[in-house]
Amino acid sequence: MGKDEILDWTDIVPSILKYPIKAYKNRHSLQYWWKKTQVFLNSGDTNIVILGRPNVGKSVMVSYLYGESSNFDWQLPTASKTVETKAMKVGKWTNIIRVIPGQKMQERSQGLDEAFNESEKLEGIIYVADWGYNDVRNDVVKEKMIKEEKIDTIKNLRIFNLKQEIEDLKLICNDIERAFARGNMPKWFLIVVNKCDLFFENSELMSAQKYYHPDGDSEFSMVLQKTLNHVGRQNLKCASIPLCSFEKDLNWNQEIKKAEIGGEESRKALAMNFFQTISNF
Amino acid sequence: MNENIRLTELNDLIELAEEVSSNVESIKKRYTSLFFYFVLITSFFAIVISLYIYIYTSKNAEFVKFQYTLLIALFLGLFIYMIMLIRLLNERRRLLFKMKNEYMILSDLLEMIHSYKEVVFEDLSIVKKALLDMRLNRISYRGFRGYENPLNEIMGRRQVDHG
Numbered sequence: 001m002g003k004d005e006i007l008d009w010t011d012i013v014p015s016i017l018k019y020p021i022k023a024y025k026n027r028h029s030l031q032y033w034w035k036k037t038q039v040f041l042n043s044g045d046t047n048i049v050i051l052g053r054p055n056v057g058k059s060v061m062v063s064y065l066y067g068e069s070s071n072f073d074w075q076l077p078t079a080s081k082t083v084e085t086k087a088m089k090v091g092k093w094t095n096i097i098r099v100i101p102g103q104k105m106q107e108r109s110q111g112l113d114e115a116f117n118e119s120e121k122l123e124g125i126i127y128v129a130d131w132g133y134n135d136v137r138n139d140v141v142k143e144k145m146i147k148e149e150k151i152d153t154i155k156n157l158r159i160f161n162l163k164q165e166i167e168d169l170k171l172i173c174n175d176i177e178r179a180f181a182r183g184n185m186p187k188w189f190l191i192v193v194n195k196c197d198l199f200f201e202n203s204e205l206m207s208a209q210k211y212y213h214p215d216g217d218s219e220f221s222m223v224l225q226k227t228l229n230h231v232g233r234q235n236l237k238c239a240s241i242p243l244c245s246f247e248k249d250l251n252w253n254q255e256i257k258k259a260e261i262g263g264e265e266s267r268k269a270l271a272m273n274f275f276q277t278i279s280n281f
Numbered sequence: 282m283n284e285n286i287r288l289t290e291l292n293d294l295i296e297l298a299e300e301v302s303s304n305v306e307s308i309k310k311r312y313t314s315l316f317f318y319f320v321l322i323t324s325f326f327a328i329v330i331s332l333y334i335y336i337y338t339s340k341n342a343e344f345v346k347f348q349y350t351l352l353i354a355l356f357l358g359l360f361i362y363m364i365m366l367i368r369l370l371n372e373r374r375r376l377l378f379k380m381k382n383e384y385m386i387l388s389d390l391l392e393m394i395h396s397y398k399e400v401v402f403e404d405l406s407i408v409k410k411a412l413l414d415m416r417l418n419r420i421s422y423r424g425f426r427g428y429e430n431p432l433n434e435i436m437g438r439r440q441v442d443h444g
Contacts, residue, residue: 078388079388079391081422082423102395103391103394103395103417104398104417105391105420105421105422106418106419106420106421106422107421107423108418137396138389138392138393144397144400145396145400149400160399164399
């Protein structure tokens, strides 16, 4: 090769155009830093909203996918009291992700209003479920449930939780249908079945898959299908995937359900599947 | 009968949460006005000092007459400023302690109400559920920006509230 050979075609363009070309080449990085600035200033439209019942593991999931939970000083968060905002790379582009608290409160209402009514760039919804393996944070209520409400086994707890999950899903589906009526609907709806370390054994995992499948015949699937038929399946892509963001045994009235997922490699594989699924949307 | 007891208990919890949330808001307002007073008196004192420096460095003979009067006023002002500052700091400490206390109660109530609500809701009519949900939607559990959640401090948890 000769000394004067052009190594980069941008060498032949006038120098004034080099900067826009350089900006275009680095557009993904620029967009990443722009989104991070927006998150810092707590501005910017929501691209992805994370919803779900209290204590299903929304904040833990985001911490895990963001890489925070592998830090030495990371500890399990308490109940979310505000909307958490993060900038996360999904595929090549960065999205603003907002985690809405599961409990009914002013901040949850504001977060939902911003995501469904004000944001014009809402791409998708991640609905976090846990197949009924939802512990109760408050010890007083836990004791009351065990002693007075006879929710004294993990089986009864799951039945109770799955019922509540259906009610919660109905409210989310209502919000989606209202967004559809306003012409501001998200493009995809992903059901993330968290805490799969508690049901990673083959038959249980298959049952969970059938239960949360958008085309299944479970009560959950029926509620989802009603909304999909209303808004149009081609307008709202839907999928469900398992995930394990934190391995933890479930202890309910001295009955223990062990977390068994087979190590960090399995968790990483599920996380990769999560990012792959969103990229495919 | 059992239903009524459960509903009464839930109502009591929600009422307490409403009261505590409103207390937290009023404490935040008083804290903000405290900060405003601090800025006001500091600015006023800074103006007096600047005026003295200007008069001291001025070559105007008429101003020199007021120099010593102003110096006495300055020392008096400094004394009053220190007293006011100590009082403001004491008030700030008192408010922070109160805020910490109220916030701990609010954090406990958040988890209790929402766990218990799911148990009670099974037996309620649609209208009652809607009314309770509306009341809950009005309560703010947000902490004081820049102030650590005292529950996290006590339980050794990392602060993860982003607001």
